[in-house]
Amino acid sequence: MIDAVPEGFAPHFRKSPLTDPWEPLYSRVLKNEVQLGLHVRPAHTNSRGLVHGGLISALADNAMGLSCGTYMPERTRLLTASLSVDFLGLAQIGQWLSVETDFVKPGRTLSFAQCFVKADGKPIARANASFAVSRPSE
Numbered sequence: 596m597i598d599a600v601p602e603g604f605a606p607h608f609r610k611s612p613l614t615d616p617w618e619p620l621y622s623r624v625l626k627n628e629v630q631l632g633l634h635v636r637p638a639h640t641n642s643r644g645l646v647h648g649g650l651i652s653a654l655a656d657n658a659m660g661l662s663c664g665t666y667m668p669e670r671t672r673l674l675t676a677s678l679s680v681d682f683l684g685l686a687q688i689g690q691w692l693s694v695e696t697d698f699v700k701p702g703r704t705l706s707f708a709q710c711f712v713k714a715d716g717k718p719i720a721r722a723n724a725s726f727a728v729s730r731p732s733e
Contacts, residue, residue: 598691601623603623604622605622606619606621607621607631608624617638619633620632622661627699629658629661629662629665629696630693630694632691635688635690635692636688640688645686645687648680652678652680655680655720656675656722657694658694658696659696659724660708660724660726662696663699663706663708663726666706667728668730671728671729671731672731673706673726673727673728675724675725675727676705677723677724679722681720681721681722683720684718684719685714685719690714691714692713692714694711694713697710702728703728705725705726705728707723707725707726708726710722
């Protein structure tokens with residue numbers, strides 16, 4: 596059986612060697628937000644079969660950085676300056692994990708964001724990050 600992907604999600608457009616083992620990874624691009632999602636599989640879990648905190652942290656960082664980028668001129672680079680994650684609950688194999696950025700404060704030198712990571716719609720983590728803004732020289 597093929598797992599259903601929520602409406603608006605498509606294969607993630609930003610591939611990386613870090614996320615390759617987590618595929619298939621999905622994203623949904625909204626006006627000022629990039630959401631990420633995946634169906635939890637064994638490759639996403641720790642030895643207890645629960646979603647690994649490192650996965651949550653990496654996906655939150657990715658979604659918040661991409662969401663901040665929607666406010667920036669093309670070719671602007673954002674580098675994670677700080678990242679904090681509060682774990683609120685658990686996610687297990689088979690659940691739909693989504694990362695939804697709900698706050699972005701863009702800036703000239705620093706941008707800030709907050710997101711919630713949800714398992715089947717229930718918050719399991721909250722993350723905050725700041726990103727150093729690097730603009731390309733003209």
